Amino acid sequence: AQTVTQSQPEMSVQEAETVTLSCTYDTSESDYYLFWYKQPPSRQMILVIRQEAYKQQNATENRFSVNFQKAAKSFSLKISDSQLGDAAMYFCAYRSHTNAGKSTFGDGTTLTVKP
Amino acid sequence: DSGVTQTPKHLITATGQRVTLRCSPRSGDLSVYWYQQSLDQGLQFLIQYYNGEERAKGNILERFSAQQFPDLHSELNLSSLELGDSALYFCASSLQGDQETQYFGPGTRLLVL
Numbered sequence: 001a002q003t004v005t006q007s008q009p010e011m012s013v014q015e016a017e018t019v020t021l022s023c024t025y026d027t028s029e030s031d032y033y034l035f036w037y038k039q040p041p042s043r044q045m046i047l048v049i050r051q052e053a054y055k056q057q058n059a060t061e062n063r064f065s066v067n068f069q070k071a072a073k074s075f076s077l078k079i080s081d082s083q084l085g086d087a088a089m090y091f092c093a094y095r096s097h098t099n100a101g102k103s104t105f106g107d108g109t110t111l112t113v114k115p
Numbered sequence: 116d117s118g119v120t121q122t123p124k125h126l127i128t129a130t131g132q133r134v135t136l137r138c139s140p141r142s143g144d145l146s147v148y149w150y151q152q153s154l155d156q157g158l159q160f161l162i163q164y165y166n167g168e169e170r171a172k173g174n175i176l177e178r179f180s181a182q183q184f185p186d187l188h189s190e191l192n193l194s195s196l197e198l199g200d201s202a203l204y205f206c207a208s209s210l211q212g213d214q215e216t217q218y219f220g221p222g223t224r225l226l227v228l
Contacts, residue, residue, distance in 0.1 A: 035216070043203060044117075045219035091158060102171045103148075103217070105158040 002027045004094050006106035013082045014114050020067075021077045021109045023092030031097040034068065034075045039108070040088040048090070051075065053097075079111075087113045118142065119208050119220035127226045133194040136223045140187055140208030146170065147189040148209075148217055149181055153202035164189055165211070196227045 003026045013019035025034070036048040051059045051068050058066050063083075067076045079086055092106040118141035128134055140147050149161040151174075160173035164183035175181075178196075183189040193200060203222045209215035 037219075042221075043224075044221050045205060045207075046117075047216055047218065050216055102160050102163065102173055104160070107157050 002029075002032075002094050002096065002104045004092055004104050004106040006090075006092055006109050008109045009107070010110045010112070012112040012114060013079070015082055015084060017082055018078060018080045019082055019111065021079075021090050021092075021111065023075045023077070023106055025073050025075065025092075025094045025104075027073070027094065027096075029096055029098065033095040033097065034066075035093040035095065035103075036064070036066070036075075036077045037091045037093060037105075038086075038088045039091060040085075045091075049077065082113050084113050084115060087111055117218040117220065119206060119218055121204075121206050121220040121223050123223060124221065125224045125226075127228065128196060129228055130196055130198060132196050132227075133192065134196065134225065136191040136193070136204050136206075136225075138189045138191070138206030138208075138220060140189070140206075141218055144208035144210055144218075145187065146209045146211060146215075146217075147183055147187070148207040149175075149189070149191050150205040150207065150219075151202045152205060152222070153199075158205075161191070193225070198227050201225055201227045 032053045034051045038046045063080045089108045095103045120139045145166045148163045152158045161175040163171040181191045205222045206220045207217040209217045
């Protein structure tokens with residue numbers, strides 16, 4: 001079974017600075033998808049970024065980028081120029097390519113942004 | 116706004132009762148997923164339906180059941196409720212299934228007293 005580990009329960013960053021959230025996963029599959037979701041206090045789950053395992057290029061969405069290391073099974077999220085609105089719980093998620101839509105989520109990292 | 120709607124937003128009920136949570140997927144999406152987010156178990160995948168048929172099953176209890184109707188909306192039925200069933204229940208949808216991004220609804224917060 002796949003597992004997703006987020007080793008940082010809490011992180012903090014100064015406004016306008018850069019922060020990196022860690023995620024590792026365990027799988028025997030070669031084809032899969034990885035996601036970062038943001039959950040603000042409203043509890044809405046918002047997709048931040050998506051990475052296909054077969055793509056070597058790291059995904060980027062504006063101020064959000066990932067460092068995908070397939071061999072190391074690592075998928076970290078970098079947030080540049082942090083803004084107060086980035087404060088939220090961030091979840092890393094793994095989805096198998098073969099097991100339909102089943103997703104496995106990490107326990108989350110709470111990010112605090114200090115003004 | 117993801118385009119996925121869930122009703123009700125909040126639900127308070129007693130142990131032993133039965134409740135139904137409803138989800139309407141984004142327009143055009145055929146797949147619906149149900150997740151449970153509780154304090155002690157994080158976010159867990161429960162079940163997926165694709166175009167009316169069950170497609171994948173996760174950690175769904177036997178007391179829970181779901182279905183997807185011809186108009187593609189889905190319902191999650193929770194019966195013989197226990198205190199531990201108190202959680203935030205999310206519905207997500209995607210265009211078809213395996214490869215598409217899942218878009219989450221706002222969730223239904225269930226409190227069992």
